[in-house]
Amino acid sequence: MAAPSSWGLWSFCCRGWSRVLPGCRLPGLRSSWPRGPLGARPLSQEKRATETHFGFETVSEEEKGGKVYQVFESVAKKYDMMNDMMSLGIHRIWKDLLLWKMRPFPGTQLLDVAGGTGDIAFRFLNYVQAQHQRKEKRQLRAQQNLSWEEIAKKYQNEEDSLGGSHVMVCDINKEMLKIGKQKARAQGYKAGLAWVLGDAEELPFDDDKFDVYTIAFGIRNVTHIDRALQEAHRVLKPGGRFLCLEFSQVNNPLVSRLYDVYSFQVIPVLGEVIAGDWKSYQYLVESIRQFPSQEEFKEMIEDAGFQKVTYENLTSGIVAIHSGFKL
């Protein structure tokens, strides 16, 4: 069971970033946070001073959660639009590929962690609904001797258009979930969808509950990735699948150089111009560089107990989909 070191992060979150100086944004310069005191180091002698990275900055583990929360609270409203602008719309294809890899069938129980604005959840619902409709049509075509009334009744039976499928969207950030819920209402998603505020390191779900666990562009923001992986293993049913879509290491040197230039020179500027938030987007690109490579992450997933762990590079390794099974 994970220790609640996250109490510190909540207190930090409430206190706010008192040490951050405003107006420290010079275009072209990478360093965005002030080089003052390096965040609140734990002062107690009993607790070992565990430090981690927040982008390229070193912070205590307690601080990281709060800082990440602040980043996503600030970007939530323009999150989807910024995703489109920064990735030139390619993030939609990456998420579609994740669904196609998943191939859910009607009746699948999905847990989408760090699923904030609902991109994966909505795609899942569309997919299983289409699958369910195709299955119904096939069944109807197979039954040759039905009367018109019986056929009409079958089509009218709209109660379960998803075939029992359900997706639980879990995120630690209230703002992201609010945006997701608004989108769901606007796009007409009602059935088969639930929203929960929860911590990926301490999921509020019972063991062996879900068929598929996804985490798309979220796991690099978790303070203790190993705990999140262990929780993923716990809540999945035996035979369940873990899928992670995340930025990773580029395998092509030329693409890597272009990607670096784009990441550090263009994205924070876009963030400043469009969302008025240089710092958050600086954090986002730095956090990508700090995330382990495909092979390292594969080993971490195996350490959590998953088997048949594989990964697939997309766009020369800018993004990778890792998959594992709980057997």
Add this chain to the structure above:
Amino acid sequence: MKAVPSGVRSRLASALRGTRAQPPAVAHRCVHASVSRPSSDQSERTREPPRAFDPALLDFLVCPFSKKPLRYEASPNELINEELEIAYPIIDGIPNMIPQAARMTHQNKKKKWSSISG
């Protein structure tokens, strides 16, 4: 892996008290922050009408500390773990299951609990 209730209780108590490896000044601010947060949640609830909570979620949700099932209380719109005597708020229909969001019920609602339990 189920937690031993006593171990979980002590961990929960220390987490909620905020006494883990914090210098005294910071601990004071932690307590102050935890007191101020519920009121901000309440002001959010009064601004927007509370949305309906789907009881079907109870099949999935458990307390993140003890992993035991929860009970839904409609009047304060909370999910209650009776064993540990903590409650999780539901804001706009979204249950807040973050461990730090839990509220000790026996501290705030002592009279109500004694009347219910008899």
